[in-house]
Amino acid sequence: MKKGSAYTVLYAAVLGIICAVALTAVDRFTDAKKVANAQAEEVQNILTVLGVPFDAEASSSDLLAVYESMVGEEEIEGLEFFVSEHPEAGKLRATRFHGPGLWGPIEGLICLEEDMRTIFAIAFYRHEETPGLGGEISSAGFQDQFRGKVIQGPSGDPGIHLVNDGADQINEIDAITGATMTSDKVEDMLSEIIERIVARSGSSGA
Amino acid sequence: MAHNDQVVCATCGGSGPCDGKGRETLRAGVWVTNPVSVQVLGICSALAVTNKLENSLVMGAALIFVGVGTNLFVSLLRNVTPRRIRMIAEVAIIATFVIIFDQILKAYYWEMSKQLGPYVGLIITNCIIMGRAEAFALSNRPVVSMLDGLANGLGYAVVLGIIGFFRELVGTGALFGHQVLGADWYTPNQLMILAPGAFIALGFLIALYNAITGINKLEGKGS
Numbered sequence: 001m002k003k004g005s006a007y008t009v010l011y012a013a014v015l016g017i018i019c020a021v022a023l024t025a026v027d028r029f030t031d032a033k034k035v036a037n038a039q040a041e042e043v044q045n046i047l048t049v050l051g052v053p054f055d056a057e058a059s060s061s062d063l064l065a066v067y068e069s070m071v072g073e074e075e076i077e078g079l080e081f082f083v084s085e086h087p088e089a090g091k092l093r094a095t096r097f098h099g100p101g102l103w104g105p106i107e108g109l110i111c112l113e114e115d116m117r118t119i120f121a122i123a124f125y126r127h128e129e130t131p132g133l134g135g136e137i138s139s140a141g142f143q144d145q146f147r148g149k150v151i152q153g154p155s156g157d158p159g160i161h162l163v164n165d166g167a168d169q170i171n172e173i174d175a176i177t178g179a180t181m182t183s184d185k186v187e188d189m190l191s192e193i194i195e196r197i198v199a200r201s202g203s204s205g206a
Numbered sequence: 207m208a209h210n211d212q213v214v215c216a217t218c219g220g221s222g223p224c225d226g227k228g229r230e231t232l233r234a235g236v237w238v239t240n241p242v243s244v245q246v247l248g249i250c251s252a253l254a255v256t257n258k259l260e261n262s263l264v265m266g267a268a269l270i271f272v273g274v275g276t277n278l279f280v281s282l283l284r285n286v287t288p289r290r291i292r293m294i295a296e297v298a299i300i301a302t303f304v305i306i307f308d309q310i311l312k313a314y315y316w317e318m319s320k321q322l323g324p325y326v327g328l329i330i331t332n333c334i335i336m337g338r339a340e341a342f343a344l345s346n347r348p349v350v351s352m353l354d355g356l357a358n359g360l361g362y363a364v365v366l367g368i369i370g371f372f373r374e375l376v377g378t379g380a381l382f383g384h385q386v387l388g389a390d391w392y393t394p395n396q397l398m399i400l401a402p403g404a405f406i407a408l409g410f411l412i413a414l415y416n417a418i419t420g421i422n423k424l425e426g427k428g429s
Contacts, residue, residue: 008288015283015295019302026306030313037316103324128323132257132399135323178400 036060043067045125049094049111050084077200082109090114094121095197099189102181104128106137110193112151116201119160122146124186134182145173151194158198159191223349231342231350235357242365242408243415247333251325252366253404260382262370264318265325266363268307272329273338273355275303280343281351296339297330304329334358369407373398 040060047054047063052070054063072083074093081093094111107126112119124137136142150170152158162175162183175183224231241247248269255261279299280287287295308326311319319326329335338358343351374380377398379387397403 008291011286011288012291012294015298019298022302023305026309030309033313034309037313041316131255131261131321131323131325133401135321138320 039064041125045109045123046071046082046094049109049121049123050082050092051086051089051111051121052084079196079200086120089120092120095193097189097193099185099192101127101129101185102134102179103130106186106189108189110190112197116197117150117152119146119149119151129179129182134176134179136176136179137182137186142173142176149173152198158194160187160194162187223347224353225347225350227346227350228353231354232357235354235359236361236364240361240365240415241334241337241358242362243412245334245337246412247337248362249408251328251332252362252369253401253408255322255325256366256370256404256407257373257377257399258321258383259367259370259374261318261321262366263363264311264315265322266359266366268304268311268326268329269332269334269362270356270359271307272300272303272332272335273359274352275355276300276335276339277343277351277355278348280339281346281348284344292344293336293340296336300335300339301330334362365411368411369404372407373403377403 037060040063043060043063043066044054044056047067047070050071052066054066058066070084074081074083079095081095083091083093086092091114092111093114093116094109096107096109098105098107100106104127106124106129108122108124110119111121122143124143127135127137129135129137145167146160149160149172151160153161153169153171159171161169161172163172164175167174222228235241239245242249242252251265255265276296276299280296283295304327307329308319311322311326338354342354346354371381375387376395379385379389379392379394395403398407
């Protein structure tokens with residue numbers, strides 16, 4: 001049977017509609033779960049980076065309760081900070097940062113000690129980097145390197161540098177082998193947020 | 207010619223829903239023309255996600271799901287799909303199944319969804335799925351087409367499982383995240399976690415496959 005153009009257009013339209021309906025249905029069906037997952041993870045990220053203890057198996061409503069009782073919010077000239085009192089490290093402030101990665105956006109949280117210069121913790125909680133390579137930015141091994149580092153170099157220049165040949169300065173981190181592009185982009189987005197932090201808290205700095 | 211040159215399924219014979227090609231189809235996808243070890247397709251994801259066994263198996267499951275679903279629908283629509291837009295139609299069907307799998311993963315297996323990153327979405331461009339839809343489902347009946355999707359998905363999953371098993375074991379000394387080689391005496395060879403390890407593991411696997419099947423010996427006879 002010879003099929004004309006009208007048939008082709010009709011076929012494409014019908015197939016497109018069926019696919020769209022199927023996808024919408026699946027999206028509706030999974031939406032509540034996805035939102036809860038995202039919210040629980042958001043709260044978990046903030047609690048983790050602030051060093052607030054919580055039960056990893058807790059439900060999303062329990063996590064939210066812990067968050068509300070332990071974490072305050074503070075705004076310093078347009079930058080939003082999550083504030084919490086740590087039993088040993090004192091008052092900690094965390095703020096979000098984001099920027100483009102290699103395959104998609106990267107989002108993270110950086111948590112600073114009271115001096116607003118020393119890094120207490122960092123978390124890259126959302127990214128689409130290559131698993132096993134750039135994806136390692138969300139591994140504990142990479143993130144733990146930031147602990148205790150300072151967001152300014154010895155001469156006061158703001159920024160954290162990801163280097164290849166041994167991180168020996170107070171603002172240097174060992175980059176990930178095989179993930180140069182991701183490392184460069186991470187360095188860029190950290191520089192951006194650090195410059196904003198330093199500019200806003202210049203007088204209170206160490 | 208219908209009788210002698212085909213392996214007829216014992217279960218339903220030549221007149222069943224598989225047109226007597228069931229066992230042959232299954233064997234072709236999993237072993238004889240395995241999409242990864244023979245046709246060397248789907249290599250991008252096979253190299254990228256196999257640094258952990260669990261990731262490999264979930265990726266295999268994704269390919270089975272998409273392969274079966276796509277082949278079923280491409281086959282059901284094979285007589286009404288206009289020839290000139292058939293590939294666009296195939297991609298639309300593939301993309302639908304891939305996104306469904308991705309959404310389910312995001313809802314019920316959040317951690318895994320984060321680890322696989324873009325690779326579930328990239329199944330849309332996976333040559334195995336498109337290839338089977340074009341080469342098989344377009345000219346065969348629905349049940350045997352689903353079987354073909356299943357067979358090729360399984361063939362992919364088995365290869366990924368084997369690579370993932372060795373990469374995670376050698377690279378971290380663990381399986382499914384549990385330490386199986388003692389941390390006190392085993393030093394993980396991180397090369398296997400990185401990209402070169404994937405090439406090495408896949409190379410060994412294909413070499414082993416060729417040694418077992420003797421593919422190169424047969425070729426050698428001709429020259």
